[in-house]
Amino acid sequence: MNNYDAIYAAVKRIPAGRVSSYGRVARLAGLPGAARLVGYALHALRDQGDQTVPWWRVVNHTGFISNAYEAELQAALLEAEGVVVSPAHRIDLRHYVWEGVLDDA
DNA sequence: CAACTGACTGCCG
DNA sequence: CCGGCAGCCAGTT
Numbered sequence: 001m002n003n004y005d006a007i008y009a010a011v012k013r014i015p016a017g018r019v020s021s022y023g024r025v026a027r028l029a030g031l032p033g034a035a036r037l038v039g040y041a042l043h044a045l046r047d048q049g050d051q052t053v054p055w056w057r058v059v060n061h062t063g064f065i066s067n068a069y070e071a072e073l074q075a076a077l078l079e080a081e082g083v084v085v086s087p088a089h090r091i092d093l094r095h096y097v098w099e100g101v102l103d104d105a
Numbered sequence: 106c107a108a109c110t111g112a113c114t115g116c117c118g
Numbered sequence: 119c120c121g122g123c124a125g126c127c128a129g130t131t
Contacts, residue, residue, distance in 0.1 A: 003127080022113050026126095037127045039112035046112090060113060062119075067112050074112095 006030055007041045008050075014057040017082045018098040019091055021061045028100060039066070046070075057081075057098075065089040 010028040014020050020028075022035040031037060042055045046069065056077040060066040065085070067074050075085040083096050 023115090026113085031127085033114080033126050034128095035113035035126075036111065037113090040128065041112090043112055055112085058112080061115090065112090069112075071112090 003029070003031055003034070003037060004041045004044065007038050008045075008053050011038075011042070011053050011055060011058060013101070014054060014098050016054075016057075017096075019057050019059050019063075019078065019083060019093070019096045020098045021093075022058060023061055024097075024100075025058055043069075059091055059093075063091040063093040063097075065091075 006029040007025060010025045011020075013028065014025075022038040026032060026034040026038050029038070038058065042053075042058060045053055045055055056074040065071045065074050071089055075089055078085050078091070083091060085091055
């Protein structure tokens, strides 16, 4: 089990219609402070063509889509799940952020 | 092996 | 929230 797997596992826990931040995912994955690594891991998914990880539910801590490659696609996928994305690719975290397992119940 | 870079974040103002 | 600065991990040069 390397760090990437832990990150992917954490991302898979994010419920549809919700979002989480890189830092939060890193923490859930047991890698506090490795926010950049999360972005790096998700970037790798692109090349690997892995469709099992909901990477589009991950945005930065301000609710902005920092995806440098498929920002438009990410915004579209989120809206498809019911998440409101502003024209500037921004999301209201107060309403959509997934705090963790406690947030499910 | 050192330096650079990137889908980031917290602290200060 | 915006801008600047340092810390963070892994892969490249």
